[in-house]
Structures are given as structure tokens and as C-alpha cells.
Amino acid sequence: MFPKGKGSAVPSDGQAREKLALYVYEYLLHIGAQKSAQTFLSECILGPVLCCTRKKRDV
Numbered sequence: 001m002f003p004k005g006k007g008s009a010v011p012s013d014g015q016a017r018e019k020l021a022l023y024v025y026e027y028l029l030h031i032g033a034q035k036s037a038q039t040f041l042s043e044c045i046l047g048p049v050l051c052c053t054r055k056k057r058d059v
Contacts, residue, residue, distance in 0.1 A: 021044045028037035 021040075025037050025041055025044070028034075028040060
């Protein structure tokens with residue numbers, strides 16, 4: 001799937017997740033679902049932040 005030469009970098013899980021999130025966001029905008037796109041964006045950005053703060057509070 002990826003070239004096997006020197007210097008070829010395999011994308012990390014984080015990079016793949018960001019690329020997929022951007023694709024989903026742009027798709028929602030393309031089909032005219034602006035409100036859904038904004039909700040997706042806010043949950044995508046704030047979701048991991050809120051999960052991390054909840055875990056820290058529980059400790």
C-alpha cells in the first residue's frame with residue numbers, strides 16, 4: 001500500500017484520523033448540511049478535550 005523506499009513515511013493514526021475528519025466535514029458542507037458540519041466539527045474538536053478532562057477529574 002505504501003512505497004517501500006527509504007524516506008517513505010507511513011501516516012500515523014492521528015494523521016489518518018485528522019484526514020478522515022476533514023473529509024467528513026467537507027462532505028457535509030458539499031451536500032448542504034452546514035449545521036451538521038458545524039456540529040461534527042465542534043464535537044470532533046471538543047470531544048477529545050472533554051473526554052480527557054473527565055478522566056482527569058475522576059482520578
